[in-house]
Amino acid sequence: MSASSLKSFSIPSFKLPAFVSSIGNKLPQWPHAVALTAALNAVVKMKLLPEDSLERLEGRRFLVDVLDTGGRASFTFRDGLFRPLFYLPETPDLAFSANLSAFLQLMARQEDPDTLFFNRELSIEGDTELGLVVKNMLDAVEWPELPKLPKLSNILSFRT
Amino acid sequence: MQPQKIPELVCPAGSLPALKAAVDNGADTVYIGYRNDTNARNFAGLNFDQKAMVEGIRYAHTHGKHVLMAINTFPQPGREADWHQAVDGAADLGVDAVILADIGLLDYASTRHPDLRLHLSVQGSATSYEAVNFAHREFGARRAVLPRVLTLAQVELVINNTPVEIEVFGFGSLCVMNEGRCWLSSYATGESPNTVGACSPAKYVKWEKSPGQMSTRLNGILIDRCADNEAAGYPTLCKGRFEVNGETYYALEEPTSLNVIEILPEIARIGVSAIKVEGRQRSPTYVAQVTRTLRAALDALASDSEHYHVQPAWQADLARVSEGNQATLGAYNRPWR
Numbered sequence: 470m471s472a473s474s475l476k477s478f479s480i481p482s483f484k485l486p487a488f489v490s491s492i493g494n495k496l497p498q499w500p501h502a503v504a505l506t507a508a509l510n511a512v513v514k515m516k517l518l519p520e521d522s523l524e525r526l527e528g529r530r531f532l533v534d535v536l537d538t539g540g541r542a543s544f545t546f547r548d549g550l551f552r553p554l555f556y557l558p559e560t561p562d563l564a565f566s567a568n569l570s571a572f573l574q575l576m577a578r579q580e581d582p583d584t585l586f587f588n589r590e591l592s593i594e595g596d597t598e599l600g601l602v603v604k605n606m607l608d609a610v611e612w613p614e615l616p617k618l619p620k621l622s623n624i625l626s627f628r629t
Numbered sequence: 630m631q632p633q634k635i636p637e638l639v640c641p642a643g644s645l646p647a648l649k650a651a652v653d654n655g656a657d658t659v660y661i662g663y664r665n666d667t668n669a670r671n672f673a674g675l676n677f678d679q680k681a682m683v684e685g686i687r688y689a690h691t692h693g694k695h696v697l698m699a700i701n702t703f704p705q706p707g708r709e710a711d712w713h714q715a716v717d718g719a720a721d722l723g724v725d726a727v728i729l730a731d732i733g734l735l736d737y738a739s740t741r742h743p744d745l746r747l748h749l750s751v752q753g754s755a756t757s758y759e760a761v762n763f764a765h766r767e768f769g770a771r772r773a774v775l776p777r778v779l780t781l782a783q784v785e786l787v788i789n790n791t792p793v794e795i796e797v798f799g800f801g802s803l804c805v806m807n808e809g810r811c812w813l814s815s816y817a818t819g820e821s822p823n824t825v826g827a828c829s830p831a832k833y834v835k836w837e838k839s840p841g842q843m844s845t846r847l848n849g850i851l852i853d854r855c856a857d858n859e860a861a862g863y864p865t866l867c868k869g870r871f872e873v874n875g876e877t878y879y880a881l882e883e884p885t886s887l888n889v890i891e892i893l894p895e896i897a898r899i900g901v902s903a904i905k906v907e908g909r910q911r912s913p914t915y916v917a918q919v920t921r922t923l924r925a926a927l928d929a930l931a932s933d934s935e936h937y938h939v940q941p942a943w944q945a946d947l948a949r950v951s952e953g954n955q956a957t958l959g960a961y962n963r964p965w966r
Contacts, residue, residue, distance in 0.1 A: 581918070589857065589860065594836055597831040
């Protein structure tokens, strides 16, 4: 396996079996929100999100619904930080729903959100303009370059 | 074998990562716009602030690529100064050209910035060589982007009768293409691309899910309803389904993407100077995917035009990102005129 084939690793489209969500949605949901807000706050602290877009999130309630795991995370943004909500709002200001693979593909910038929307793999409900702000804010993030991995082929060549 | 001269590849960017994706994947030129209504892609949270513009232009120029600034809406009465400021700002930033639609603004730019290269926007709706030559004669326009309503033969006729470089669309979402003159969005919302810089502004769009279907509303008006397995399009009136004489269907335009990859040799042969990719509203991922594919096709054409053939992988990659899951050659191969 060469380094280039590592680089071209892609997340396949998949859907978890139905029993996963039937178990998942019986589990407490707040740990998802805690994990997600911690990740978002790390990005905020790195100053990767534009201030003017963040201002527009103030006090709004968000819901991320991972359909095939049955996991839901709800959170808000207040005073410069994302904060988990420990209840699921009945009418969030903005809700994204998709299967786990679509969310992973989005985060890895492997798929375009509009493509997923056209193909009905991603749904957006609530305040559409707020949704566009969030989408464009995440698109504008310049992720710091990850440290280069050692070439796997070099490591494997030691086997001989 | 004569090396084939190939058109310049002009790609969209609504953010700095998208601009870098375009440059890194083989664009010759990237077009961008301000975060205001001088830009026909004035969507919430999209586009470049001053800092991102400076960095984007530096990045492109360092890599030997060009940057165009789209100031492609029509100045609103009493607010002409905002559009003038956009043109002055673009000149100060050192962009390689500005893309303008409004005649008054072309006049301002040519008078105030005689060295600034001017491109006539598709929103300027110049479909004949007379219109293109007028922009050249009066304002010194060096390039014109043709509306997506002409057949290939008509494009060739324009090229053969003008000194102005001709740019055509090569890939991206299609609409009713009454370019520069469409008021459908205003009919439903009071706002449209030419006035506020956005078609179907997001604040008027609502998607409602119910078991088995999704409804799309624009300012409260139901414009489409999709079953769960049906592809969706952008929430514009022209792509809505309406009941006409008892039948419900896409009465104006079906969600469709343009894709000219099959006719690239013809486009190059007739002397098109540049092909443009639509989609500043889309993510860096889309820009990378489409730019990479068109670059591969253009390079294949440049290296051996006689044996150019469309790779199935190119079509598959482009079909994947297309709106409406169907691609057409648009007006280029239309038998009627």
